[in-house]
Amino acid sequence: MSDTPILSIGAEGLDVAQLVANLQATVERKARDGVYADARVARAEKTNLIHLRGTDDFITFYLASLREAVFVDIADFEIRERRRVFGRLLVAFKTLIWKLLKFYTYRLWSQQNQVNGLIITALEGMEEQNAARVAALEKRIAELEKAGHGRA
C-alpha cells in the first residue's frame, strides 16, 4: 500500500484514478490509526450502509464507528428554530419544555444506553469469533492443500 502523502500530488499529468487510489491509501492508513472511529462518522454513514455492506472491511470499520456512537447523548443541546415568525418565542418554549421533561427522560435513556452497550459488545464478540473461525478454516484449507500437493 502506498503511503504517498497527498500533498505531493501535483497538477502535472494529473490522473484521477491514481489520485483516488492515493487518497484511498491515505484513508486506510488513517483508519488504522483510529481517525474515523467517531460517532459523527457512524451517523453520517446511516444512508450509505446499503452501499457499504459488500466491502471487505465494512464490519470492522462500522463497528469501530458504532462503538463511539452507541450511547444516546442526554446532555443539553442548542435548540434551533427554522421558522422566522415567532422563532425566538418557539425557541424559548422548546427550551422550557426540555428543562421540564429532561429529568423524566433520563431513566428511559439510561436503560437504552445499557441495551445499546450490550448489543455492541455482543456484535463485537461475534465479529471476533467469526474472524477467528474463518482464519482457522483458511489455515486448515491451506494445510490440506499443501498435504494434497505433497501426495500428488
Place this chain on the structure above:
Amino acid sequence: MAAPDRLAFVCPRLAGSGAVGGAETLLKNLATHAAARGVAVDFLTTCAQSHFTWENTLPPGVERMGGMDVHFFPVDERNPGQFLQIQQQIDRGRPVSVEEELLWLKNGVNSTALMQHLAQHAASYRAILLGPYLFGLTWFAALAHPERALLVPCLHDEPFAKLACMRRLFAETAGCLFNTQAERELAGELFQYPDARARIVGMGLDAFTADPTAFAKRRKINAPYVLYSGRREPLKGTPLLCDYLHAFRQRTGRDVKLVLTGSGDIDAPAELWPHIFDAGFVSEDEKHEAMAGAVAFVHPSVNESFGIVLLEAFLAGTPGLVHARSRVLVSQCRAANAGLWFRHYPDFETQLTYLLDHPAERAQLGRNGRDYVTREYAWPVIEDKFFAALDALLPR
C-alpha cells in the same frame, strides 16, 4: 447523409413546463436537435407534469415547439394504491408474479389516447424512440410496435431493471440508444444485450461561460461551497450529502457551505440548516454560475445513466465528487479525468479536503472536464451519432 423520415419520440412527461428529469430532458433535446436538422418530429407525451401524482395538468392537444409537433395526451385512470403496493415489493427485492408486474405497469402511467395515435400513425414513422424504460407507457407503446421501437432506456442498476417484463422489453424491441458505455455494459449484464442492437449516443451540451464569483456575490455566500443540482430525494442521495457535509464541518472545523438547486424537500441535520443555501429553481445561467463557483459538484446518486448535471459542472470548469457505486458517474469522471469518487465518509472527507487545499489541481481537473465535454458532447458530434445509430439499427 440523407435526412430520415418522420420520427416519433414517446416520453411520459415533457421536460420544462414544470417537469424536471434527466431522461425527459435528454429525449426532448434529442428530438429538438433532430427537428433542427430538418427531420419531421412528433413528440408524444402526456398532460401530466408530476411523476408522483400523474395528474392531467396540461391541456390535451398539439403544439408546435422547437420545430416539432408536441402531442399532449391525457393520462388514463390509475390505481395508485395498487401501484405503490407492488412497487414497494419490487423495491424491497421481494418476488412478484408476472401478473403483478403487469398490474404495476398498468397502474403506473399510461395513455389510451396516445396508444390510439400510435396505432393509427405508427406506419408513418421511421422509428419510435421511447424512454425511460421503467414506465408503463414506454413498455406498452414499445411492445405494440417493436419493429420500429428504439429504446432510450436510461437504465439503472435497480430492482425494476431485473423484472421479467423488462427482459421482454429489451429482447423484443429493435434496438437501444444508450447514453454511456457503462450503461451499455449494464444492459449486457442484465439482458445479455447484443452489440448488433446497441448504440451509444447520449446528449449534447452547449458550451457556456460563467462568472465563478457571480453566484456567491448575489447570494451573499462568503465561504467555499459544494453544489448539488437536481431532484432532492433519497434515491438521488441528497440526505447522504447533507449528512456527510454536516460531519465534515463538525470534524474538520472548516466552513464549507452547501448550495442546492432544483426541487424537492431537503432532509438535513438541524445544525446544517444555517449553512445550506436552497436556491430552488434557478435559470440556466444562474445554475451555471453556481456550478462555476463551487469547490466541487457533488453527485451522491448511485442510479444515473448519464449524469447531465455532472457534465454541465465539468463544462463550468468544476470538478466532480461522485459516489463510487455509480458506475456511470465514475466512468464520466475517469474518462474526463475531472472528478473523484468516494466509497464512504472517510473518502469524502479526504477528497473534499484535497480539493479545498489544492486549488491548482482543482483548476486542472476543471479544465480537463471542460475539454472533455466540449470534445465528446458537442451537439454536432451527438447528432451524427444519433443519425448513424438510426441508420444502423433501422436501415432503410
